[in-house]
Amino acid sequence: MAIQTELYRVLLFISVIAIVYVAAAGILIRIAYRKIMKIQPGKTSCLAVLLKRTALVLASIFTICIAYGYFIEPYWPQVITVRLTSQKLAQGTKPIRIVHISDIHSDPKPRLEDRLPDIIASLKPDLNFFTGDAVNSPDGLPVFKRCLAQIAAIAPTFAVKGNFDGWSNLDYFGGIKVQELAGNAVKVSLGGGTDVWVTGVLPASKGLLDKALLKIPSGTFVIFLHHYPDLIYEAAEHKVDLYLAGHTHGGQVAMPFYGALITLAEYGKRFEAGLYQVDQTRLYVNRGIGMEGPRVRFFARPEITLIEIGPQ
Numbered sequence: 001m002a003i004q005t006e007l008y009r010v011l012l013f014i015s016v017i018a019i020v021y022v023a024a025a026g027i028l029i030r031i032a033y034r035k036i037m038k039i040q041p042g043k044t045s046c047l048a049v050l051l052k053r054t055a056l057v058l059a060s061i062f063t064i065c066i067a068y069g070y071f072i073e074p075y076w077p078q079v080i081t082v083r084l085t086s087q088k089l090a091q092g093t094k095p096i097r098i099v100h101i102s103d104i105h106s107d108p109k110p111r112l113e114d115r116l117p118d119i120i121a122s123l124k125p126d127l128n129f130f131t132g133d134a135v136n137s138p139d140g141l142p143v144f145k146r147c148l149a150q151i152a153a154i155a156p157t158f159a160v161k162g163n164f165d166g167w168s169n170l171d172y173f174g175g176i177k178v179q180e181l182a183g184n185a186v187k188v189s190l191g192g193g194t195d196v197w198v199t200g201v202l203p204a205s206k207g208l209l210d211k212a213l214l215k216i217p218s219g220t221f222v223i224f225l226h227h228y229p230d231l232i233y234e235a236a237e238h239k240v241d242l243y244l245a246g247h248t249h250g251g252q253v254a255m256p257f258y259g260a261l262i263t264l265a266e267y268g269k270r271f272e273a274g275l276y277q278v279d280q281t282r283l284y285v286n287r288g289i290g291m292e293g294p295r296v297r298f299f300a301r302p303e304i305t306l307i308e309i310g311p312q
Helices: 004-038 045-073 116-122 136-153 208-215 232-237
Strands: 078-086 096-101 127-131 155-160 178-180 183-188 193-202 223-226 242-245 274-278 283-287 303-311
Touching: 004 045, 045 136, 096 116, 116 136, 127 136, 127 193, 136 155, 136 178, 155 193, 193 208, 208 223, 232 274, 232 283
Parallel strands: 078 303, 096 127, 127 155, 155 178, 193 223, 223 242, 242 283
Antiparallel strands: 096 303, 183 193, 274 283
């Protein structure tokens, strides 16, 4: 139901833009025709003049926004720092530094892939996490693997596949020291007596969440990876400490003061981007790096998230 509502919202948005452009084009054609034919304009009401000027101004604004969304924002990454605490981490231990990225959506020509490793290295992470959607087409695989291999050389890196990762016979993580999570659970020792457990499941794998968590001892800090934010209530029932997700792109096109127009997620705008808490579980939804569909981002900059988790 949420996805259907979002599709109606996007259709309305596109319709408004189309109407404005059609109106503006009609006005410009009429002006050009009169000049070519040397026809003197007749008297026009103030309301008609206002409507014409409004259509032309809006069309100009839309054009500037589209140019910005295509040429600027996709190449303008944002590092967001989130600080959390947990009673499960021993007093006196240094905070765990986690880098979370998602939705790289590599195309054959790199966008941010060549810059990501240096940005992540500067954050000095203890762990890196990627929550799915590697490429837009098989031709983007070399770009993605080169990027992720460099990221994996910085710190231990874990990944889950996303809904875009169903291309047959593609090996996304082989040979690049990235550990894929698909229902398995891994204990990670970070030194100083700090241990965390990491698990993750594939899209459409609700049943595997229970099985994965059964392997984890109670009382330990649990990080759960899933491409969608849709399993948040199941994760909260199991008292997962940190749930990392992507998929929504923060809308990819978002409106000021309103946010995402579309998320294609089960709960829609309820978990569109950023940090949320459900019971004892913190959910972070990353806006992603790349794009699907129109190669445009607007008010949804590519995101690298640094999450620091310290003792409470």
